[in-house]
Amino acid sequence: MTKELDHGRTNAAHGSRIDAYVDRYAARATGMVASEIRALFAVASRPEVVSLAGGMPYVTALPLDLVGELVADLVATRGSVALQYGSGQGDPALREQICEVMRMEGIEAGADDVVVTVGSQQALDLITRIFIDPGDVVLAEGPSYVGALGTFSAYQAKVVHVAMDDQGLIPESLAQTIYALQTAGSRIKFLYTIPTFQNPAGVTLNEVRRRQVLEICQRAGILVVEDNPYGLLGFDGEPLRALRADDAEGVVYLGSFSKTLAPGFRVGWALAPHAVRDKLVLAMESAVLSHSTFTQLAVGQYLTTQPWREQIKAFRELYRERRDALLGALEVLMPDGCTWTRPGGGFFVWMTLPEGLNSKAILPRAVAERVAFVPGTGFYSDGGGARHMRLSYCYPEPDRIREGVRRLAGVIEQELQLRDTFGTGSVPGHAGVDTPGPDLA
Amino acid sequence: MTKELDHGRTNAAHGSRIDAYVDRYAARATGMVASEIRALFAVASRPEVVSLAGGMPYVTALPLDLVGELVADLVATRGSVALQYGSGQGDPALREQICEVMRMEGIEAGADDVVVTVGSQQALDLITRIFIDPGDVVLAEGPSYVGALGTFSAYQAKVVHVAMDDQGLIPESLAQTIYALQTAGSRIKFLYTIPTFQNPAGVTLNEVRRRQVLEICQRAGILVVEDNPYGLLGFDGEPLRALRADDAEGVVYLGSFSKTLAPGFRVGWALAPHAVRDKLVLAMESAVLSHSTFTQLAVGQYLTTQPWREQIKAFRELYRERRDALLGALEVLMPDGCTWTRPGGGFFVWMTLPEGLNSKAILPRAVAERVAFVPGTGFYSDGGGARHMRLSYCYPEPDRIREGVRRLAGVIEQELQLRDTFGTGSVPGHAGVDTPGPDLA
Numbered sequence: 001m002t003k004e005l006d007h008g009r010t011n012a013a014h015g016s017r018i019d020a021y022v023d024r025y026a027a028r029a030t031g032m033v034a035s036e037i038r039a040l041f042a043v044a045s046r047p048e049v050v051s052l053a054g055g056m057p058y059v060t061a062l063p064l065d066l067v068g069e070l071v072a073d074l075v076a077t078r079g080s081v082a083l084q085y086g087s088g089q090g091d092p093a094l095r096e097q098i099c100e101v102m103r104m105e106g107i108e109a110g111a112d113d114v115v116v117t118v119g120s121q122q123a124l125d126l127i128t129r130i131f132i133d134p135g136d137v138v139l140a141e142g143p144s145y146v147g148a149l150g151t152f153s154a155y156q157a158k159v160v161h162v163a164m165d166d167q168g169l170i171p172e173s174l175a176q177t178i179y180a181l182q183t184a185g186s187r188i189k190f191l192y193t194i195p196t197f198q199n200p201a202g203v204t205l206n207e208v209r210r211r212q213v214l215e216i217c218q219r220a221g222i223l224v225v226e227d228n229p230y231g232l233l234g235f236d237g238e239p240l241r242a243l244r245a246d247d248a249e250g251v252v253y254l255g256s257f258s259k260t261l262a263p264g265f266r267v268g269w270a271l272a273p274h275a276v277r278d279k280l281v282l283a284m285e286s287a288v289l290s291h292s293t294f295t296q297l298a299v300g301q302y303l304t305t306q307p308w309r310e311q312i313k314a315f316r317e318l319y320r321e322r323r324d325a326l327l328g329a330l331e332v333l334m335p336d337g338c339t340w341t342r343p344g345g346g347f348f349v350w351m352t353l354p355e356g357l358n359s360k361a362i363l364p365r366a367v368a369e370r371v372a373f374v375p376g377t378g379f380y381s382d383g384g385g386a387r388h389m390r391l392s393y394c395y396p397e398p399d400r401i402r403e404g405v406r407r408l409a410g411v412i413e414q415e416l417q418l419r420d421t422f423g424t425g426s427v428p429g430h431a432g433v434d435t436p437g438p439d440l441a
Numbered sequence: 442m443t444k445e446l447d448h449g450r451t452n453a454a455h456g457s458r459i460d461a462y463v464d465r466y467a468a469r470a471t472g473m474v475a476s477e478i479r480a481l482f483a484v485a486s487r488p489e490v491v492s493l494a495g496g497m498p499y500v501t502a503l504p505l506d507l508v509g510e511l512v513a514d515l516v517a518t519r520g521s522v523a524l525q526y527g528s529g530q531g532d533p534a535l536r537e538q539i540c541e542v543m544r545m546e547g548i549e550a551g552a553d554d555v556v557v558t559v560g561s562q563q564a565l566d567l568i569t570r571i572f573i574d575p576g577d578v579v580l581a582e583g584p585s586y587v588g589a590l591g592t593f594s595a596y597q598a599k600v601v602h603v604a605m606d607d608q609g610l611i612p613e614s615l616a617q618t619i620y621a622l623q624t625a626g627s628r629i630k631f632l633y634t635i636p637t638f639q640n641p642a643g644v645t646l647n648e649v650r651r652r653q654v655l656e657i658c659q660r661a662g663i664l665v666v667e668d669n670p671y672g673l674l675g676f677d678g679e680p681l682r683a684l685r686a687d688d689a690e691g692v693v694y695l696g697s698f699s700k701t702l703a704p705g706f707r708v709g710w711a712l713a714p715h716a717v718r719d720k721l722v723l724a725m726e727s728a729v730l731s732h733s734t735f736t737q738l739a740v741g742q743y744l745t746t747q748p749w750r751e752q753i754k755a756f757r758e759l760y761r762e763r764r765d766a767l768l769g770a771l772e773v774l775m776p777d778g779c780t781w782t783r784p785g786g787g788f789f790v791w792m793t794l795p796e797g798l799n800s801k802a803i804l805p806r807a808v809a810e811r812v813a814f815v816p817g818t819g820f821y822s823d824g825g826g827a828r829h830m831r832l833s834y835c836y837p838e839p840d841r842i843r844e845g846v847r848r849l850a851g852v853i854e855q856e857l858q859l860r861d862t863f864g865t866g867s868v869p870g871h872a873g874v875d876t877p878g879p880d881l882a
Contacts, residue, residue: 019716020690021572021664024630026596029571032723056526064520072513079505083703085497088878118559118729125728129595130470131462147730154570154727155467189465223462249461262524266733275460282473286595287566287728288559289588289882292707292736437529441730 027134028156038437040363044372050404052326052391053372053440055199055347059262061318062311070301078297086293088285090116090269094300098269101303102255105231106245109271115280116291120229120256120268121441124151124192126283127225127252127270131189132157137181139191141169143350143379143388145199145227147441148192152381157189159381166341168205169193171212178220190223190252196240197230197346200379200390204240204344214247229256229268232312234345235320249273257299259347260312265295319347325398326391329405335413340391347394350376352387353412356419359389361426362411371407374440386428468575469597479878481804485813491845493767493832494813494881496640496788500703502759503752511742519738527734529726531557531710535741539710542744543696546672547686550712556721557732561670561697561709562882565592565633567724568666568693568711572630573598578622580632582610584791584820584829586640586668588882589633593822598630600822607782609646610634612653619661631664631693637681638671638787641820641831645681645785655688670697670709673753675786676761690714698740700788701753706736760788766839767832770846776854781832788835791817793828794853797860800830802867803852812848815881827869 044051074082089095095111102109117123124147132138134156140148142161152159160181163173174191181188193213195205205213217224226243234240244253256268270280284290302308326349330340337354353359360375376388393401415425485492515523530536536552543550558564565588573579575597581589583602593600601622604614615632622629634654636646646654658665667684675681685694697709711721725731743749767790771781778795794800801816817829834842856866 020714021717024572024664025720026570026572026574026577028574029720029724032571032720032727034719034723059524060521062520062524064524065517067520067524068513068516071516072509075509075512076506079503079508080501081705083500083503083505083508083705085699085704118732121730122728129467130473131465131467133467133469136467147726150727154724223465258526262735263526264522264524264734266729266731266735273461276462278475279466279470279473282475283470283595285588285878286473286591287563288707289562290707291559292733293705294703294707294739295733295736298735437726 028154031153040367041372041437041440044367049367049370049372050396050400050407051372052393052396052401052404052408053374054395055392055441056395057259057263057315058318058395059264061314062262063306066306067302070305071298074297074301082294082297084293086290086296088290089281090114090291091293091296091300094296095269097300097303098255102242102253102271105228105239106241107253107271108245109248113271113274113277115270115272115277115284116296117268117270117284118288118291119258119263119266120227120254120270121147121151122287123254123268123270124148124225124227126280126287127190128152128155128157129283130276130279131223135187137186137188139174139177139188139222141193141198141201143200143376143385144192145194145441146374146378148227149379149381152192158186161380161382161384164198164201164203166203168195168198168203168209169213171209171216174213175216178216178222182220188220188222190225191217192225192227193243194227195243196228197233197343197348199230199346200348200374201350202341202343202346202348207241210241210243211246214243214250218247218250224251225254226251227254229259230346232260233316233319235316235323236344244271252276260315261299261302261308265299267291267295267299316345319394322393322396322398322401323349325401326393326405329402333405333409335409335416337416338412347392349391349393351389351391353389354416355387356423357412357415357425358386358428360386360428362415365414365426366408366411369407369411371404371411373408469595472594481808482813482878482881485808490808490811490813491837491841491848492813493834493837493842493845493849494815495836496833496882497836498700498704498756499759499836500705502755503703504747507747508743511746512739515738515742523735523738525734527731527737529731530722531555531732532734532737532741535737536710538741538744539696543683543694543712546669546680547682548694548712549686550689554712554715554718556711556713556718556725557737558709558711558725559729559732560699560704560707561668561695561711562588562592563728564695564709564711565589565666565668567721567728568631569593569596569598570724571717571720572664576628578627578629580615580618580629580663582634582639582642584641584817584826585633586635586882587815587819589668590820590822593633599627602821602823602825605639605642605644607644609636609639609644609650610654612650612657615654616657619657619663623661629661629663631666632658633666633668634684635668636684637669638674638784638789640671640787641789641815642791643782643784643787643789648682651682651684652687655684655691659688659691665692666695667692668695670700671787673701674757674760676757676764677785685712693717701756702740702743702749706740708732708736708740757786760835763834763837763839763842764790766842767834767846770843774846774850776850776857778857779853788833790832790834792830792832794830795857795860796828797864798853798856798866799827799869801827801869803856806855806867807849807852810848810852812845812852814849
């Protein structure tokens with residue numbers, strides 16, 4: 001039928017890949033372009049490649065048969081609820097259980113202040129949606145989580161990075177940055193921080209600094225968004241006290257079952273002051289009506305029937321062994337001039353290359369040598385990070401990690417030879433944004 | 442700890458319900474306020490109330506034990522995939538199956554152009570996100586789906602309603618509206634339409650008009666967003682041909698398993714031209730990283746192992762019986778002056794009250810008499826709909842539907858007596874937006 005009509009709009013586009021809508025998109029969408037780096041990662045997902053790139057938890061460690069039984073039981077006995085629409089705020093019983101989980105980090109909160117979200121990524125999206133007008137400033141550690149930077153960018157926020165060291169965010173830098181921005185008239189809407197086992201840097205904000213960061217933000221009237229997916233995955237001692245535990249009105253806390261149970265359920269949450277919580281629920285309904293009752297009840301059933309604290313301990317042991325494998329191999333194999341962080345938990349090591357080397361330029365060669373990582377530039381919104389890379393130890397088994405490091409060390413050795421011969425290592429082929437896809441976030 | 446600090450920001454808010462962030466929200470969030478109508482619906486969910494308000498499908502009709510078995514099997518045999526992160530675009534096998542479902546409505550499409558979303562509500566949200574700048578115009582039927590109006594409003598779109606009659610959208614009105622808006626310099630971004638068994642009106646766009654609507658939008662260069670959750674739930678004959686079946690480049694099609702299987706999985710989708718699809722995937726990743734692999738594979742497993750076409754037939758018979766119960770009871774019981782639509786499928790009847798009556802004002806009295814409906818004003822963004830109400834027949838059993846109509850007819854009789862005595866029926870107590878929650882959408 002369409003052939004008979006006058007296609008003022010679609011003549012050029014019919015059957016072609018030209019975008020007929022190119023001049024119709026919203027301003028926020030014009031920057032949404034897929035990066036060249038993605039094609040490389042498609043190659044990197046082949047089994048012969050050791051991927052130190054992905055942030056995927058090792059879900060195979062779960063008792064899959066038991067999880068299968070509990071979801072079957074859930075559908076058979078409570079199917080008419082589990083398969084139905086739920087409330088925008090999320091299942092009340094699960095919200096109670098979430099409060100129990102948060103209590104492990106010193107948080108005292110009521111289920112009424114929790115909003116269940118489609119992973120904590122959606123909590124980030126909704127917080128940004130309700131607070132950010134185009135041009136507003138978000139403060140974030142430099143480097144910071146690539147998925148958060150993508151969301152802030154989608155709402156046209158201006159991200160300003162605050163320096164960190166191996167004890168996390170530097171309070172003096174935070175105070176100076178805020179002062180400079182506020183003096184210049186910028187509207188700072190919130191500080192986005194991953195204080196514990198940071199992604200990608202693997203560092204943790206120490207206790208003294210936690211108090212200082214809260215105090216600085218309170219004085220400046222800046223909301224703190226505390227993203228804490230890895231807090232229960234520490235390798236030493238008890239979980240750290242969350243920022244939210246010491247400031248109920250100034251902190252929005254984001255949590256997730258993606259790393260302590262499984263990302264396939266997409267169950268995360270936000271804990272927020274009452275008024276913010278109200279807005280989050282309305283934004284949630286506008287975005288997806290309600291989250292999947294089925295997955296929410298499945299997570300609730302898991303928490304009720306399975307020894308979840310023991311499972312988290314098992315995950316901790318597993319990831320500690322892998323971290324040790326990665327750090328040990330780096331120590332033995334990496335050429336002089338490379339440095340890296342030593343995470344006390346979580347999934348990631350942040351490595352700094354010798355001067356003159358560029359991690360994005362090295363990636364194609366590394367993939368050819370069957371090892372992958374995420375270049376550092378993805379974790380900065382200001383072009384920083386070229387000499388850095390994120391190495392994940394969460395997914396490959398220890399022997400594979402060591403083999404991956406061996407391959408990567410070989411590639412870096414070659415790059416150093418290039419540099420010493422020509423004055424520089426490989427240079428990146430393009431300067432675009434290099435946001436990896438969901439499995440690498 | 443916080444007590445020792447200077448709380449420039451939180452003095453007023455600590456321990457109180459005052460919103461300390463009231464001057465910090467984004468412009469788009471200022472209109473996000475919960476409506477008074479919600480408190481009423483909380484009451485309406487009590488078992489003694491017959492709810493003709495909710496749009497909840499009757500999932501109890503599903504073979505729950507079999508669904509339980511298939512999800513157990515899924516976790517036990519493919520758990521390491523089902524519980525892991527997935528791709529932003531959605532599971533490739535499920536996208537193939539979605540194409541098979543859409544073929545029932547004459548759509549020929551490749552899985553590569555499908556994006557799986559968190560219900561079709563999220564598809565709506567993402568489409569709006571990539572196309573709408575504040576002030577842009579969205580055309581929509583008057584009345585239209587309350588959840589869509591909420592999303593458009595959240596992105597600060599201006600919704601302009603186009604008149605419809607019992608054959609759906611009126612092409613002449615569409616053409617005139619477009620002409621007037623474009624002449625006035627408005628940027629019309631898309632037409633949002635539910636052509637088949639419309640929510641809330643229950644009417645269906647006839648075949649001649651389908652061609653006309655497509656032609657008008659093509660000539661004017663306006664994208665059509667075809668929302669089709671009910672298309673397979675027709676009571677007579679074969680499914681209608683979708684608009685998308687006749688225009689692959691000018692239509693974004695939104696589909697859902699919420700009504701043909703179950704809303705608790707939150708699996709919907711968008712089928713879009715290539716370039717728009719690319720933007721949708723990037724917006725999806727920014728919003729939630731990826732949808733739940735677990736629920737996607739569960740839906741895929743259901744489609745693979747269960748007689749899903751037969752199940753849809755069973756749903757059709759069930760809903761046809763309930764529609765007949767509702768229409769029959771309205772015919773017998775409603776006072777003169779009430780009129781209503783006669784849906785050929787889907788979930789909803791749209792009723793018009795006699796002059797001088799206001800459906801929002803009647804709602805509290807109706808709830809006191811143990812029957813609930815959704816007032817018409819929620820389905821208009823311009824204050825229209827006061828004399829209308831949406832009656833859903835999808836959830837209550839036929840006898841309950843008849844009882845609900847009996848109660849409602851009694852309330853309307855009383856209102857008519859009020860009107861005849863005082864010149865008007867009850868008047869609404871407030872003039873706010875009355876958006877109901879997710880289970881009523």
